[in-house]
Amino acid sequence: MTKPFVVPVFIPHAGCPHRCVFCNQHNTTGREAQTPTAAAVKAAIEEFLAYRRDDRRPTEIAFYGGNLLGLPREQVQLLLATAAHFVRRGRAHGIRFSTRPDTIDPQRLGWLAPFPVSTVELGVQSMNDTVLAAADRGHTAADTVRAVTLLHASPYRLGVQMMVGLPADTPATARATARQLVSLAPDFARIYPTLVLRGSRLARQHFHGRYTPLKLDEAVTLTASLFQIFARHHIPVIRMGLQATSHLTSGDRIVAGPFHPAFGELVQSAVWLDAMDRHLEREALQGTEIRIDAPSRYLSQIKGAHDANILALINRHQLTGITVRGDDALAPDQVTINGVICTKL
Numbered sequence: 001m002t003k004p005f006v007v008p009v010f011i012p013h014a015g016c017p018h019r020c021v022f023c024n025q026h027n028t029t030g031r032e033a034q035t036p037t038a039a040a041v042k043a044a045i046e047e048f049l050a051y052r053r054d055d056r057r058p059t060e061i062a063f064y065g066g067n068l069l070g071l072p073r074e075q076v077q078l079l080l081a082t083a084a085h086f087v088r089r090g091r092a093h094g095i096r097f098s099t100r101p102d103t104i105d106p107q108r109l110g111w112l113a114p115f116p117v118s119t120v121e122l123g124v125q126s127m128n129d130t131v132l133a134a135a136d137r138g139h140t141a142a143d144t145v146r147a148v149t150l151l152h153a154s155p156y157r158l159g160v161q162m163m164v165g166l167p168a169d170t171p172a173t174a175r176a177t178a179r180q181l182v183s184l185a186p187d188f189a190r191i192y193p194t195l196v197l198r199g200s201r202l203a204r205q206h207f208h209g210r211y212t213p214l215k216l217d218e219a220v221t222l223t224a225s226l227f228q229i230f231a232r233h234h235i236p237v238i239r240m241g242l243q244a245t246s247h248l249t250s251g252d253r254i255v256a257g258p259f260h261p262a263f264g265e266l267v268q269s270a271v272w273l274d275a276m277d278r279h280l281e282r283e284a285l286q287g288t289e290i291r292i293d294a295p296s297r298y299l300s301q302i303k304g305a306h307d308a309n310i311l312a313l314i315n316r317h318q319l320t321g322i323t324v325r326g327d328d329a330l331a332p333d334q335v336t337i338n339g340v341i342c343t344k345l
Helices: 025-029 038-049 073-088 106-112 129-134 141-152 171-183 201-207 216-231 263-281 296-303 305-316
Strands: 005-010 059-064 094-099 117-125 157-164 188-193 237-240 254-256 289-294 321-326 334-337 340-343
Touching: 005 038, 038 073, 059 073, 073 094, 073 106, 094 157, 106 141, 117 141, 141 157, 157 171, 157 216, 171 216, 188 216, 201 254, 216 237, 216 263, 237 263, 263 296, 263 305, 263 334, 263 340, 289 296, 296 305, 296 321, 305 321
Parallel strands: 005 059, 059 094, 094 117, 117 157, 157 188, 188 237, 289 321
Antiparallel strands: 289 334, 334 340
């Protein structure tokens, strides 16, 4: 899947029937809850298009931060018409947006028909009804199944978003969610660890001792296992962790939770460690120094932050040392250990 150049247009809380316990879109986006005017949308798109450097990449205008199909029809179509202007002039290739599963129905999908929508992302968050209720999502897993069924009959690429570490969530329920989402055959997925944002209801629960977020290492390990579930079924995971914008990371907007500016990199490193660990368990290499050859662009993931993976492998398998070299003849999902291929998954 070619990674598109995404032009984000934020509609914080717009179309949301209420606020979920974890949500504070002002702290995430830096924008107050509102539906932007057509002029503001046009200006935002123009601003971001100025950053595009590679015209060969597909460009999608994306509405994020709200629940697009929860808006009245007139507002939905005004926003889409404004974005469609850029598509029809050849300055973008399509429109994408995120919405709640319970706003997907035949009538609302009909609203989209006149416009060049290419991708619809569903904020699923969990496929466990107990977790959804604890997060005050206001929809059920059955709503997600119905939405996916309708979208598979439509001409749109389908993305799903899930969260880990929600109230009442466990590693077992998170992995069950991933397996259920795989069975729904989305085109791609995103995985977000739950953060405690100032001003959210989750922040109050945390303050009163009623919610404890995942630790960073717990979130990385769990997300790595979810990534493997999706990847083994050839479903790309296009983002793991919230984007580290200057607004999100400044001040004290994140009260608690497993935030790291390179969360996705940490997860990929954990996946590589798991693969190399399993490979070395099958070999009798204790007391020897080994050589790992890997594609140059993935050396940092394979070695881990501050060589953490290298140190872990040495300690776990009683090695005397590890030499790591770049070899760009290898496939992106392969390394060799003493010349024997080890695949990432």
